[in-house]
Amino acid sequence: MIIALIPCRLHSKRLKKKALLKIENLPVITHVLKRAKLCNELDKVIVCTNSNKIIEEVKSNKCLYFKSKKKHNNGTERIAEYPVSKKVKYIIDIQADEPLFNPKSIEELIKFHKENPKFDIVIPSVKIKNSKNKNEVKIISSEKGKILYLTRSSAPCEFKSKLNYVQKHLSVISFKPQALKKFSKLKKSYLEKIEGIELMRALENNFNLGTFLSKYSSQAIDVKDDFVKAKKIMKKDKIKKLYL
Numbered sequence: 001m002i003i004a005l006i007p008c009r010l011h012s013k014r015l016k017k018k019a020l021l022k023i024e025n026l027p028v029i030t031h032v033l034k035r036a037k038l039c040n041e042l043d044k045v046i047v048c049t050n051s052n053k054i055i056e057e058v059k060s061n062k063c064l065y066f067k068s069k070k071k072h073n074n075g076t077e078r079i080a081e082y083p084v085s086k087k088v089k090y091i092i093d094i095q096a097d098e099p100l101f102n103p104k105s106i107e108e109l110i111k112f113h114k115e116n117p118k119f120d121i122v123i124p125s126v127k128i129k130n131s132k133n134k135n136e137v138k139i140i141s142s143e144k145g146k147i148l149y150l151t152r153s154s155a156p157c158e159f160k161s162k163l164n165y166v167q168k169h170l171s172v173i174s175f176k177p178q179a180l181k182k183f184s185k186l187k188k189s190y191l192e193k194i195e196g197i198e199l200m201r202a203l204e205n206n207f208n209l210g211t212f213l214s215k216y217s218s219q220a221i222d223v224k225d226d227f228v229k230a231k232k233i234m235k236k237d238k239i240k241k242l243y244l
Contacts, residue, residue: 001043001044001085001087001088001089002041002042002043002088002089002090002091002092002110003042003043003044003045003046003084003088003090003091003092004036004039004042004044004045004046004091004092004093004094004106005046005048005066005079005082005091005092005093005094006029006032006033006036006045006046006047006048006079006093006094006095006096007048007049007068007072007074007075007076007078007079007093007095007096008029008047008048008049008051008054008096009049009050009051009072009075009078009096010049010051010053010054012097014222014223015221015222015223015224015226015227018097018221018227019051019054019096019097020053020054020057021221021227023099023227023230023231023234024231024234024235024240024244026244027057028096028097028099028221028230029047029054029057029058029096030057030061031099031100031234031240032094032095032096032097032098032099032101033045033047033058033061033063034061034243035099035101035102035103035239035243036094036103036106037063037243038103038239038242038243039103039104039106039107040107041106041107041110042092042106044064045063045064046064046065046066046082047063047064047065047066047096048065048066048068048078048079048081048082049065049066049067049068049078050067050068050069050070055067066081066082068081068082069081073188073198074198075093075095075096075198076093076180076183076184076198076199077184077198079091079093079180080180080181080183080184081184084177084180084181088177089176089177090110090113090114090174090175090176090177091174091175091176091177091180092106092109092110092172092173092174092175093172093173093174093175094106094171094172095171095172095220097171097220097221097222098171098172098218098219098220098221099219099221099230099234100218100219100230100233100234100237100239101171101172101216101218102216102218102239103239104215104216105124105170105172105214105215105216105218106172108124108214108215108216109122109124109172109173109174109214110174112124112174112210112212113174113210116145116210118208118210119208119209119210120175120176120178120179120202120207120208120209121173121174121175121176121179121199121202121207121208121209121210122173122174122209122210122211122212123139123147123169123170123173123199123209123210123211124170124172124211124212124213124214125139125141125167125168125169125170125211125212125213125214126167126168126170126213126214126216126217127164127165127166127167127168127213128165128166128167128168129165129166130154130158130163130165130166131154131166131168132153132154134152134153135152135220135222135223135226136152136168136169137150137151137152137168137169137197138150138151138152138153138154138155138166138167138168138169139167139168139169139211140155140156140167141167141210141211145210145211145212146208146209146210147203147209147210147211148203149203150169150195150197150199150200150203151195151197152195152196152197154166167211167213170214170216170217170218171218171220173199179202179207182207183201183202183205183207186201186205188201189201189204189205190204191203191204192204219233
């Protein structure tokens, strides 16, 4: 059994109430939910939130929700609160601010994790030019796909040779259930506090994290400019026709 959990809070810091901002007459969270349900590999899709307003939106679409505690440090901790059945083999974490993600990226992610069971957690990546954008999390990995570090900095440093691209963290993540459970019991780590990246906690506690280059990209909504950009991209998006 494979489930998707979508952590969602109403009071986001950088862009207020972004989960309920509308793109083509649908809230951002509803785009995410409907796209997730297009993935045939998922047995269940559940929104994890403490917000009654978000729950109302989820219920209006006849979808599943789990009411979590009010305070969590991050989305990973929020989904870890969900009571997972022993039948679940993989948990897919889908970010609630990614209204343009491609459902096929989840199928691709599940396939990779099944073929590479040595990894506790898998984070797909996409190619981008080396960027100083601190809202973009970059992945530094070995040639075999083992994640060595996650950073908001422009990295790795092009000191001796130029890079054709760097790897940007794609916001769908696959967890083995036991890894998510173990993660939730750990305290915030040293580098997690510095970088503001929760999965640094997993790296610092010797979890085995893997990555691969995805065929699909997306557009996260972190700030107002991202929202404006997402609205423009959505006008030409083909996937929306499958659920609008």
